[in-house]
Amino acid sequence: MIACILLLLIMLGKNFGMSSNLRTLCTLCGAGKTSDFFKFDWKTQKWNLIVVLGAIIGGYIGAHFLSNTSAVALNPETISDLKSFGFESAGTAYLPSEMFETSALLSFKNIILLILGGLFVGFGARYAGGCTSGHAISGLSNLQLPSLIAVIGFFIGGLTMIHLIFPLLF
Amino acid sequence: MRTLIYLLIGILFGITMFKSEAASWFRIYEMFKFESFHMYGIIGSALILGILFIQTIKRFEIKSFYGEKIVFTPKTKSFYRYLIGGIIFGLGWALAGACPGPMFTLVGAGYIPILVVIAGSIIGTFLYGILKDKIPH
Numbered sequence: 353m354i355a356c357i358l359l360l361l362i363m364l365g366k367n368f369g370m371s372s373n374l375r376t377l378c379t380l381c382g383a384g385k386t387s388d389f390f391k392f393d394w395k396t397q398k399w400n401l402i403v404v405l406g407a408i409i410g411g412y413i414g415a416h417f418l419s420n421t422s423a424v425a426l427n428p429e430t431i432s433d434l435k436s437f438g439f440e441s442a443g444t445a446y447l448p449s450e451m452f453e454t455s456a457l458l459s460f461k462n463i464i465l466l467i468l469g470g471l472f473v474g475f476g477a478r479y480a481g482g483c484t485s486g487h488a489i490s491g492l493s494n495l496q497l498p499s500l501i502a503v504i505g506f507f508i509g510g511l512t513m514i515h516l517i518f519p520l521l522f
Numbered sequence: 523m524r525t526l527i528y529l530l531i532g533i534l535f536g537i538t539m540f541k542s543e544a545a546s547w548f549r550i551y552e553m554f555k556f557e558s559f560h561m562y563g564i565i566g567s568a569l570i571l572g573i574l575f576i577q578t579i580k581r582f583e584i585k586s587f588y589g590e591k592i593v594f595t596p597k598t599k600s601f602y603r604y605l606i607g608g609i610i611f612g613l614g615w616a617l618a619g620a621c622p623g624p625m626f627t628l629v630g631a632g633y634i635p636i637l638v639v640i641a642g643s644i645i646g647t648f649l650y651g652i653l654k655d656k657i658p659h
Contacts, residue, residue, distance in 0.1 A: 353534070353538040353542070353568075354535075354538060354564070354568035354572075355567070355568045355569075355570075355571030355572045355575060356534075356571075357531055357534060357535050357538070358568070358572050358575065359571075359572075359575045360531055361531065362575070362576070362579065362586075362592060363586050363587050363592075364524075364527065364528075364586060364587060364588075365586040365587075365588060365590055365592065367595075370621070370622040370623040370626075371621075371622040371647075373622065374622060374643055374644055374646075374647040375647055375651070377644050377647075378644060378647050378648045378651060381644075383648055383651060386648075386651070386652060387651040387652050387654070389650075389651035389654055390648075390651050399524070399525075399528045400528075402525055402528040402529050402532060403528050403529075403531055403532035403535065404532060404626050405529060405532060406528065406529045406530065406531060406532015406533040406534070406535065407532045407533070407535050407536035407539065407623060407626045407627050407630070408532075408536065408626050408627065408629050408630035409529075409532070409533050409536060409630055410532060410533040410534065410535060410536015410537040410538070410539070410540065410627060410630065411536045411537075411540050411545070411626070411627035411628060411629065411630025411631040412536075412630035412631065412632070413533065413536070413537055413630075414536060414537045414539075414540030414541050414627070414630075414631065415540055415630070415631035415632060416631075416632075418537065418540075418541060419540075419541070424543050424546045424548045424549060426548055426549075426552055426557075426558070427552060427557040427558050429555075429557055430548070430551065430552045430555055430557045430558070433555065434551065442548060445548075446543075446545075446546050446548075446631075447546060447547045447548070447619070447628070447633055448547055448548065448619075451547065451619075451635065452547070452628075452633045452635045452636065453635070454634045454635065456635055457634065457635055457638070462635075463638060465617060466618065466635055466636075466638040466639050466642065467638055467639075467641070467642040467645075468614070468617060468642065469614045469617035469618025469619075469620075469639055469642065470614065470618055470638065470639040470640060470641060470642020470643040470644075470645070470646060471614065471642045471643065471645060471646040471649070472610050472611065472613045472614025472615075472617065472618075472646065473611060473614035473615060473618055473620075473621065473622065473625075473639070473642070473643045473646060474614075474622075474642065474643030474644060474645065474646025474647040474648075474649075474650070475607075475610055475611075475614075475646035475647065475649055475650045476607050476608065476609070476610030476611025476612070476613070476614055476646075477607070477611050477621075477622060477643075477646075477647070478607070478646075478647050478650040478651070478654075479603055479606065479607030479610060479611075479650055479654075479657070480603060480604050480606075480607025480608045480610075480611055481597060481598075481603065481604070481607065482597075483611060483621050483622045483623075484565075484615070484621040484622075484623065485621075485622070485623055487608075488565055488569070489565070489568050489569065489572055490572070491597060492569055492572070492573075493569060493572030493573050493575070493576050494576050494594050494596075495573065496596060496597045497599075498597035498598070498599065498600065498604045499597060499604075501601060501604040501605050501608065502604040502605075502607065502608040502611075503608065504605070504608065505604060505605045505606070505607065505608015505609045505611065505612060506608050506609075506611055506612040506615060507554075507612060508605075508608070508609050508612060509608065509609040509610060509611060509612020509613040509614075509615070509616065510550075510553075510554040510612040510613070510615055510616040511554055511612075511616075512609075512612070512613065513554070513612065513613045513616035513617055514551060514554040514555060514616050515554075517613075517617075
């Protein structure tokens with residue numbers, strides 16, 4: 353399915369990359385005044401924002417009309433691991449309720465973690481010139497060495513976070 | 523008309539992300555623990571098909587639906603920006619459990635706190651725009 357989306361966008365003369373939208377959103381907020389990086393005609397990226405709008409609608413459809421249960425069937429080892437970190441919802445939910453239930457917004461620590469996670473994703477995606485869709489799918493499909501380096505970076509970062517930093521955070 | 527096509531592609535993408543569980547924080551965690559084939563299957567199968575599609579388009583010089591030549595812009599050659607940027611992205615990906623596509627899917631699925639992550643990622647992108655000339659590329 354993902355490859356079909358890639359193919360469709362290529363055949364429409366576009367490319368598949370979701371994180372560019374974050375830059376477009378910055379430009380829409382008026383960031384063009386602060387850095388040349390945001391000075392471009394956002395209308396050329398309008399098509400991609402529409403894909404984002406579609407992705408939101410798709411999420412709604414997927415969650416409300418196409419799912420009886422959204423519990424993720426994780427590896428039992430992963431579940432017991434997560435429970436030891438205090439994620440009691442592992443194995444029974446789609447996202448950890450400790451982080452993504454609306455009530456989790458009452459936890460100061462949780463808000464900080466969510467903002468930090470977002471900050472790293474946004475900063476890293478632009479620094480590396482792409483995210484999972486732009487590098488791991490589009491870039492690697494086109495056999496681009498830079499994308500391979502970026503994907504190796506994704507894994508160094510992800511493994512560090514989960515194996516070294518998680519035990520300190522939770 | 524084109525707008526409608528992009529909207530439909532987005533909807534397809536959103537449903538795929540949600541139903542494949544690629545938008546699940548748990549799946550990302552499991553992937554980095556190497557305890558399931560799930561995410562590797564999703565990315566790997568997309569990659570194999572993607573390589574086939576792109577190589578076919580290149581070899582036979584297939585034109586786009588509008589009859590235009592399809593141009594693949596190669597990524598600029600560099601090492602540090604991809605490695606360091608990649609590592610920073612990976613740290614965030616594992617912590618927030620979502621990358622820039624699924625983030626928006628989760629908004630539609632009704633998880634309010636993901637908006638905080640999206641706000642964070644927009645600020646992160648903005649910071650990059652400001653600092654970009656001061657960091658190695």
